[in-house]
Amino acid sequence: MNFSGQVSRILDEEHRSNLDLLGKVEQALTRAPRFDPALSGLIGQFARALEHDIGRHFKFEEDELFPLMEEAGDGEMAGLLVEEHQAIREVAAELLPVARAAAAGRIDEAGWALLRRSSMELVERQVAHIQKETMALLPLLDDMLDEDKDRDLAFAYACD
Numbered sequence: 001m002n003f004s005g006q007v008s009r010i011l012d013e014e015h016r017s018n019l020d021l022l023g024k025v026e027q028a029l030t031r032a033p034r035f036d037p038a039l040s041g042l043i044g045q046f047a048r049a050l051e052h053d054i055g056r057h058f059k060f061e062e063d064e065l066f067p068l069m070e071e072a073g074d075g076e077m078a079g080l081l082v083e084e085h086q087a088i089r090e091v092a093a094e095l096l097p098v099a100r101a102a103a104a105g106r107i108d109e110a111g112w113a114l115l116r117r118s119s120m121e122l123v124e125r126q127v128a129h130i131q132k133e134t135m136a137l138l139p140l141l142d143d144m145l146d147e148d149k150d151r152d153l154a155f156a157y158a159c160d
Contacts, residue, residue: 001134001138001139003138003139003141003142004142005141005142005145005150005154006150006151006153006154007065007141007145007150007153007154007157008138008139008141008142010154010157010158011057011061011133011137011138011141012134012138014053014057015130015133015134017049018049018053018126018130019127019130021045021046021049022123022126022127024042025042025043025046025119025123026119026120026123028042029115029116029119029120030120034109034112035102035107035112035115037105039102040102040103040104040105041103043099043102043103043115044099044100044103046099046119047096047099047100047103050092050095050096050099050122051096053088053126054085054088054089054092056160058085058088058089060157060160061081061085061133061137062082062085064153064156064157065137065141065153066078066081066082068144068145069137069140069144072140072144074140077136077137077140080132081129081132081133081137084125084128084129084132085129087125088122088125088126088129091118091121091122091125092122094114094118095114095115095118095119095122098111098114098115098118099115099119102115
């Protein structure tokens with residue numbers, strides 16, 4: 001999809017990058033029966049992306065965009081997206097410590113099993129969530145934000 005607004009394009013670009021990384025993680029963890037130190041870099045990248053999405057990306061959507069959706073009469077969708085954010089946060093809270101340990105090369109067999117299970121759950125949740133935002137949130141933003149508000153929000157997000 002092509003989006004006209006700056007905010008929509010920024011979020012779409014982040015979503016696409018995230019989907020690419022999630023695909024790589026899913027493929028690597030599916031193929032590896034046990035931890036391979038060669039995966040440390042990818043798992044580290046994954047951990048950093050989780051921190052970014054859950055911190056900065058989700059916060060921006062919840063603080064700036066979802067209230068605008070509610071004002072425009074799309075509060076039900078905003079509420080659903082917040083619920084999904086919370087479910088993703090819960091999985092990430094369990095996943096991040098073990099992902100950091102794997103990225104540092106310090107993971108045991110139980111940690112590896114937890115990493116694989118939690119990562120697969122997170123991949124499934126994130127992919128579905130991104131698809132929903134791409135189909136519902138981003139087009140709505142293009143329709144809802146005037147040029148000035150779009151520019152101001154894009155600038156605020158870039159400076160955060």
